[in-house]
Amino acid sequence: MSLHDQTKLLIPGPIKMSPEVIGALGQQSVSHTCPTFTDSFRDSLTKLRRVYGADSTKGIPLIISGSGTLGFDLVGSNLIDSKKDNVLVLSTGFFSDEFHEAISQYYVEDASKQVTRLGAPNAGATVSIDEIERELGSKQYDLIVMTHVDTSTGVLLDVESIANLVHKVSPDTLIAVDTVCSLGCETIEFDKWGLDICISASQKAIGAPPGLSLGMVSENALKKHESLSSKSGSYYTSFTKWLPILRSFESGKSAYFATPPVQMIDSLRIALTQILEYSFDNQTGIHARIAKHKQTSDNFKTAVVEQMKQELVSGSLNNSAHGLTAIYVKDPPSVIQYMAKHGYTITGGIHKDIKSKYIRVGHMGISACDDSLNDVSGCLQTLSEALKQ
CATH class of the missing domain: 3.90.1150.10 (Aspartate Aminotransferase, domain 1)
Structure with missing residues (x-):
C-alpha cells in the first residue's frame, strides 16, 4: 500500500479512483492506431454521449488530452468571431471568472464592447433569471457562457431554466456550459435542454485520472464554427483539426493528429462504463x-x-x-x-x-x-x- x-x-477533484480504473493505467502501451485502442476510444466517445444525454448520431463528443481549462480555449477559438461577436458571461465564482478572463483577453478584439459579465450579488449566490432576461433583451448576444457548478462556491446553476429562457428570448444565441464539476454527478440533458457546447474534465465525478478534456458539441455549434469569418485561432484546439479525428474514431477507424494518451483513455472508458452500469434506488x-x-x-x-x-x-x-x-x-x-x-x-x-x-x-x-x-x-x-x- x-x-x-x-x-x-x-x-x-482529483478524486479517488476505482481499482479497475487504476488498473487500466498500469497497462503496457499499445499503438494509438491499433484495433484494440481504436475500440477503446470509440467506446469512450459513445459512452460520453450517453452520460451527457446526447443523441448517438448528432454533434460530436470531445475527448482531447488536456485539462478542463483547455475547454475555455475550445470554446473561444472555435465558436467566437473575434471581430464582432457579443458574449454574455454568467459568473458565480472563481472558475466562472476564469472563463470570462479567457474570452475577454484572448478571443475578442474589444472586450469592453463585446463581453458582458453578469455576476452573482455575493459569494454563494446565483445570477437571477430576471437579470439574465433583461440583459439578453438589451442587445443581440452570439454566445452565453455559464458554469454549471462553480467549484469555488459549491453553487449549482439552474442551466435548464436558463437554456429555456435563451431559446425563448434569444434563440440565435449559442449556449456554452462549463460542466467540469457537474458531469457525472448532476443532471445534464444536452439534447433536451438544447445546449451547444459543454466542456468538462476526467478527474472529478467521472472518476478517471486528470489529463483529459471532455465535452459535447451540437450541430448548431459545428455550423457556427464552419461559418466564422474571423477567429483568434489555435492550432491544438482547432475543431478543424480535431473533428475529423474524433469522427473517425467514433466510426471505428483510427486517425492521427496528436498522439492520444492510450492508458488514460482506456481508464476513462472503464470509468464511464462503471457510471452507466451503476445501480441505485x-x-x-x-x-x-x-x-x-x-x-x-x-x-x-x-x-x-x-x-x-x-x-x-x-x-x-x-x-x-x-x-x-x-x-x-x-x-x-x-x-x-x-x-x-x-x-x-x-x-x-x-x-x-x-x-x-x-x-x-x-x-x-x-x-x-x-x-x-x-x-x-x-x-x-x-x-x-x-x-x-
Missing part, C-alpha cells in the same frame, strides 16, 4: 448515479447545518452542488490540518471575497457512491470533532 492509499481524498445508469450523489450530498449538508450548526457558502440545499460542500468555519487552516492528521484530505476556499473563511469537501465518484468505503461518513464524524477543537 502506498502512502497515498492511506489518505481519504475528499477534495473537489431501482435505477441503473447515469440517473442512478446522480440520485446517489444527491442523497450523499443532502445527508452531508444536513448534518453540517443541523448538527454542526455551520453555514453553507451556497446558503441552502436548493442551489447547492451535489459533488462538493463549501462550509463557513472559524479557522479553516486548523480544520484542514486536523482532518489531514486523521487521514482526510479536504481543502480551503479560493473565492477572492471569502477565501479565508471557508473549507470545501468533495464527495464525488466512488467516495460518494460506495458506502462501504466509509469515506463520507467518516469525514463527517471527523469534521464534527475538528469543529469542536
Whole structure:
C-alpha cells in the first residue's frame, strides 16, 4: 500500500479512483492506431454521449488530452468571431471568472464592447433569471457562457431554466456550459435542454485520472464554427483539426493528429462504463448515479447545518452542488490540518471575497457512491470533532 492509499481524498477533484480504473493505467502501451485502442476510444466517445444525454448520431463528443481549462480555449477559438461577436458571461465564482478572463483577453478584439459579465450579488449566490432576461433583451448576444457548478462556491446553476429562457428570448444565441464539476454527478440533458457546447474534465465525478478534456458539441455549434469569418485561432484546439479525428474514431477507424494518451483513455472508458452500469434506488445508469450523489450530498449538508450548526457558502440545499460542500468555519487552516492528521484530505476556499473563511469537501465518484468505503461518513464524524477543537 502506498502512502497515498492511506489518505481519504475528499477534495473537489482529483478524486479517488476505482481499482479497475487504476488498473487500466498500469497497462503496457499499445499503438494509438491499433484495433484494440481504436475500440477503446470509440467506446469512450459513445459512452460520453450517453452520460451527457446526447443523441448517438448528432454533434460530436470531445475527448482531447488536456485539462478542463483547455475547454475555455475550445470554446473561444472555435465558436467566437473575434471581430464582432457579443458574449454574455454568467459568473458565480472563481472558475466562472476564469472563463470570462479567457474570452475577454484572448478571443475578442474589444472586450469592453463585446463581453458582458453578469455576476452573482455575493459569494454563494446565483445570477437571477430576471437579470439574465433583461440583459439578453438589451442587445443581440452570439454566445452565453455559464458554469454549471462553480467549484469555488459549491453553487449549482439552474442551466435548464436558463437554456429555456435563451431559446425563448434569444434563440440565435449559442449556449456554452462549463460542466467540469457537474458531469457525472448532476443532471445534464444536452439534447433536451438544447445546449451547444459543454466542456468538462476526467478527474472529478467521472472518476478517471486528470489529463483529459471532455465535452459535447451540437450541430448548431459545428455550423457556427464552419461559418466564422474571423477567429483568434489555435492550432491544438482547432475543431478543424480535431473533428475529423474524433469522427473517425467514433466510426471505428483510427486517425492521427496528436498522439492520444492510450492508458488514460482506456481508464476513462472503464470509468464511464462503471457510471452507466451503476445501480441505485431501482435505477441503473447515469440517473442512478446522480440520485446517489444527491442523497450523499443532502445527508452531508444536513448534518453540517443541523448538527454542526455551520453555514453553507451556497446558503441552502436548493442551489447547492451535489459533488462538493463549501462550509463557513472559524479557522479553516486548523480544520484542514486536523482532518489531514486523521487521514482526510479536504481543502480551503479560493473565492477572492471569502477565501479565508471557508473549507470545501468533495464527495464525488466512488467516495460518494460506495458506502462501504466509509469515506463520507467518516469525514463527517471527523469534521464534527475538528469543529469542536
